[in-house]
Each structure stands twice: as C-alpha cells, then as structure tokens.
Amino acid sequence: MSLTGKIRFEHVSKIFTIRDENSKKGKKEFTAVKDIDFVVNEGEFITLVGPSGCGKSTLLDLLGGLTKPTHGRILIDGKEITGPGLDRGTVFQQYALFPWKTAQGNIEFGLEAKGVVKKERKEQADYYLDLVGLKKFADRYPHELSGGMKQRVAIARSLAFNPDVLLMDEPFAALDAQTRETLQSELLRIWEKTGKTIIFITHGIDEAVYLGQRVVVLSPNPGSVKKIVEIPLKNRLEDADLHSTPEFVKARHEVWSLLHEPEFIGANI
Amino acid sequence: MVSIGKQLEKSKKGKTNSQVTSFYSAQKVFKRSIVLISLALLWEIAPRIGLVDRAFFPALTEVFGAWWEMITSGELWNHFSASITRSITGFILALTIAIPLGLLIGWYPLARDLLNPAFEVFRNTATLALLPVFMLLLGIGEISKVSIVFYACTFPILLNTIAAVKNVDPLLIKSARSMNVSSIKLFAKVILPASVPTMFTGIRMAGTGCILVLIAAEMIGAKEGLGYFITYAQYNFLIPEMYAGILTISALGLMVNFGLGKLEKRFSRWKPNPNE
Numbered sequence A: 001m002s003l004t005g006k007i008r009f010e011h012v013s014k015i016f017t018i019r020d021e022n023s024k025k026g027k028k029e030f031t032a033v034k035d036i037d038f039v040v041n042e043g044e045f046i047t048l049v050g051p052s053g054c055g056k057s058t059l060l061d062l063l064g065g066l067t068k069p070t071h072g073r074i075l076i077d078g079k080e081i082t083g084p085g086l087d088r089g090t091v092f093q094q095y096a097l098f099p100w101k102t103a104q105g106n107i108e109f110g111l112e113a114k115g116v117v118k119k120e121r122k123e124q125a126d127y128y129l130d131l132v133g134l135k136k137f138a139d140r141y142p143h144e145l146s147g148g149m150k151q152r153v154a155i156a157r158s159l160a161f162n163p164d165v166l167l168m169d170e171p172f173a174a175l176d177a178q179t180r181e182t183l184q185s186e187l188l189r190i191w192e193k194t195g196k197t198i199i200f201i202t203h204g205i206d207e208a209v210y211l212g213q214r215v216v217v218l219s220p221n222p223g224s225v226k227k228i229v230e231i232p233l234k235n236r237l238e239d240a241d242l243h244s245t246p247e248f249v250k251a252r253h254e255v256w257s258l259l260h261e262p263e264f265i266g267a268n269i
Numbered sequence B: 001m002v003s004i005g006k007q008l009e010k011s012k013k014g015k016t017n018s019q020v021t022s023f024y025s026a027q028k029v030f031k032r033s034i035v036l037i038s039l040a041l042l043w044e045i046a047p048r049i050g051l052v053d054r055a056f057f058p059a060l061t062e063v064f065g066a067w068w069e070m071i072t073s074g075e076l077w078n079h080f081s082a083s084i085t086r087s088i089t090g091f092i093l094a095l096t097i098a099i100p101l102g103l104l105i106g107w108y109p110l111a112r113d114l115l116n117p118a119f120e121v122f123r124n125t126a127t128l129a130l131l132p133v134f135m136l137l138l139g140i141g142e143i144s145k146v147s148i149v150f151y152a153c154t155f156p157i158l159l160n161t162i163a164a165v166k167n168v169d170p171l172l173i174k175s176a177r178s179m180n181v182s183s184i185k186l187f188a189k190v191i192l193p194a195s196v197p198t199m200f201t202g203i204r205m206a207g208t209g210c211i212l213v214l215i216a217a218e219m220i221g222a223k224e225g226l227g228y229f230i231t232y233a234q235y236n237f238l239i240p241e242m243y244a245g246i247l248t249i250s251a252l253g254l255m256v257n258f259g260l261g262k263l264e265k266r267f268s269r270w271k272p273n274p275n276e
Helices: A056-064 A103-114 A118-131 A147-160 A177-194 A205-211 A246-259 B002-048 B060-073 B075-107 B109-124 B127-138 B142-166 B170-178 B183-220 B226-235 B239-267
Strands: A007-019 A027-036 A045-049 A071-076 A088-091 A165-169 A197-202 A214-219 A224-230
Touching (some): A007 A056, A027 A056, A045 A205, A056 A088, A103 A118, A103 A147, A197 A205, A205 A246, A214 A246, B002 B060, B075 B183, B109 B142, B127 B142, B127 B183, B183 B226, B183 B239, B226 B239
Parallel strands (some): A045 A214, A165 A197
16 A cells, blocks of 8 residues: 555545526536545545535546546646546446447447557457456447446446556446346456456445445535545455445444435435 | 157247248238239229229329330430439539538537528528529529539438537547547547438438429429429320329339438448337
C-alpha cells in the first residue's frame, strides 16, 4: 500500500449552472459534489454507495475525464486527470454496446482505439471473451444476447484494452437477482485474476459490502463523503453463503445505519 | 427395443414437422397472393361479362397482349430506359449531396437550428406544385426532369439524416469518448453506423417519391418516358397500351422498393427484426 495511492481525490467539487425560472438571470448554481477527498489504493476494490442525487455519476464522469472538476483535482499515479484515457475503462449500467458490432467487434473497439493491430486484436478479444465465459457467443449481435451476457461483453470490452482502473457505474442494477449474484462473484474472480483497481458505484448496500474492500458512503445535497467503512471480509469467493456470516451482517448494518441517518430522510435510497 | 421405439418416434416427429412447415409455407403463399389473384380475375372477367365498358377497361389478357407487343417491339424499353435514367440520375445526385450535408448539419447544432425551419418549409411545399417553376427556369428537357427528381429526393434523405445524427444514443457517444477516440473516429465508427437505419427510412421515402414526381413531370412536358407514354396512349385511344404503361410503372415502383429494401437489410443486419 503506497502512501500516495493509485487514485487521489483532492478537495474535488463540481458545480453545474442550471436553469432557474425564479432568479433574474434565469440560471443558478448547483453543487453536485463538494469537497471529495480520499485515496484509492493500487489494486483495491472500492465501492461507492449512496442515494440518488449524491453525485455518484458526477464522480464517475470526473474520473473518466468526461468533465472537469470546478475545484480541486483528481490524480492517477500522481498525474492529474485532464481528459478521457485508456488507462481507465468504464462499464455502464445500460451496457453501451455498439448494436452494429458483434460481441467480438465490441471488444475489439477499444483495442482499435488503442492502435492494436488486427491479428492481435482478435487474439485479445478471444482471450477476454473466454474470461467472461462467452467464447461461443463471439459472433452474436448485442440484441441476440441476454442482459447478463451484454454486461459480460461490456466488462470484457473494458478489460481488453488493459486499463489500470476499472470504473463501474451501477453495472448490475438492470439485471435480475440471480444473474446479478453470478456476475458479482465473477467480477471478484476477474478482479483477483487481473489485479485491477476497481471503483464500483451502486445503490445496493448488500452489493457494496459484498464487493468492496472499503465502502465509501456518500450523502446527498451536495454529494460528499460521509464515511469510509472498512469491510473486514476475507475469502469472499470461498464462502458459499457469505451474506449470512456475522461479519457480513455487521458490516452491512453499519453501512445501512449510516445511510439512514437524519440527513438522508426524504432522499431516495 | 426402447431405442428403436425412440427412433421411430423421432422419425415420425421429423416427418410431421416437415409436413407442418410445408403446410404453413403453402398457407403463407396463399394468404399473400389470394387478394392479388382475385383482383386479376376480376379485371379479366368484369370487362368480358359487361360489368364495365370494354373500350375503356379492357380485360387483363388484352393488356398483357399489348404489353408483350410493346416489349418485343422495343417501344416500351425506350420509355422505360428514359424514365429510369432520369430517376436514377436524380436519386444518386440527391444521395451524394444530401447524405454528407445531412451528416454535417446534424453534427453541428448551430447549423441545425439555422437551417431546419427553412427545410421544414421546403419539405411541406408539395414538390409537384413547384413543377411549373422548374419548367419555367429549366425548360422541358432532361435537366428540368432530373432536377425535380433530385429536389424531391433530397428532402426526405436530408431531413432523416439530420434526425439520425441528432438522435444517436448519447450513451454510445459517451462510451466511445471514454475510450478516448478522436472526433473523426467517433464520427466514422459510431455516429455513422448508428445513423444508418434512420437514414434508410429517408432513402426509401425518396425512392417512392422520385418515381411519383418523375411520372407527373413526364406527363406534363416530355417527349419520352413512361409518364409521357401514358398520356400519349390516352390521347390516341390506345387503351390496352395505356394500362400496360401503368402496370410498367407499378413494376418499376416494386423494383425500386425491393432493391432498396434488400440494401437496407444488408446495411442493418445487426438490427432485431420485429417480424421474426
């Protein structure tokens, strides 16, 4: 665990100008996230949990380099994020697969952006399709795949161009409970195998506790870090019913309690 | 014993299955053709039994006879080729200009906001109403006919292309941008393929529209072409020939639609087919 960390949020705030019919200018400022300040370690799996409106997606856009912070800065390996880059891979809730490309074509897209030659692209795509268990589905178009399969392809696509950091924006929220559980443990397996740093956004408390080594609890209006909870679970993949172990229940309750404190009342968890 | 029984069952099932499918395909063919066949029969019988005046509405076989004569004499081909050359020239001109222009306008919000109101006015002015203008300005030669086809084709293609680019799923753009692709690559690899289905809606509309407008233009002022031939046949009381000309236009329309449909299928193989 290095002192500087892999990703460093330094007093990050993001203020948007939005429409306001009541004011004279017709505009007002809206603070999406305020004074976010924490460090993510190399190879860590960290989950961010909070109600809607606590700036989860804003944080992810900032990390992805799609917007810039109004105040403060975010560092990756000591370098400030100034734009999108292939050192980070993003997995979206709605998969965001290109419908005109096959599973394989989608995975090759990022590799093409990286400038990998064609032959190598195919080999890489094969490898990652196999990693997510979809080798037989290489030639299928997204509309021919189930939701869970689509998300597997999206994960494979983000892994394929070999980013250091994987950003995941509620990736399993649109899936049914069974598929979600399978994909959660598979993600843990992939994480152990690849050693990526993963930042995983969710609004599910169970999911946050099950996946994260640490859980960042966010509070709304404006979005800020309420507390970072260490989750002392070991061997997540070995325990078949981890959710009923005392450690899990205790950690889950802690996060639950944090999310049910007064400032959340009225917020939509 | 058991395995033989199973095999028997299997072969039995296989047979009934193939019988069932052939029955269904026969049913499908029947369902799709019965109305057309009935109409053809009605066309044949009604003039013969005196339901309609045979002079103005000859039996279908008479029309086919006239059609065959026109085909063998090469007369039909002259008119057909004149029409198809005009429509294809205008159509291709419209494609080469409207698609790039539409992509450009769709991509730049300012251009879109500036030009869209004007386009709405043009689009909602029936093209045939402008036919006299085209003739006054460009005469009755080939240029005026190709121009009006070009004009009629341009707007559906242009407006659908603009809409297609505008309505590309923002998440796909975000996803590509997060992979740090350049603007040019984003356009070529995401915006363009995502726009193809909506663009094809416009292209098919243009295909139907261009024949309509061309025939009308040829009816008013031309020396050859299918539209000219139909009015010519009418004035000279060549009634079976006139119907043969009309049927030729139907065939032309079907061909254009079929061709564009095939092309569309080729370009949007990745789309889920709602009929399946």
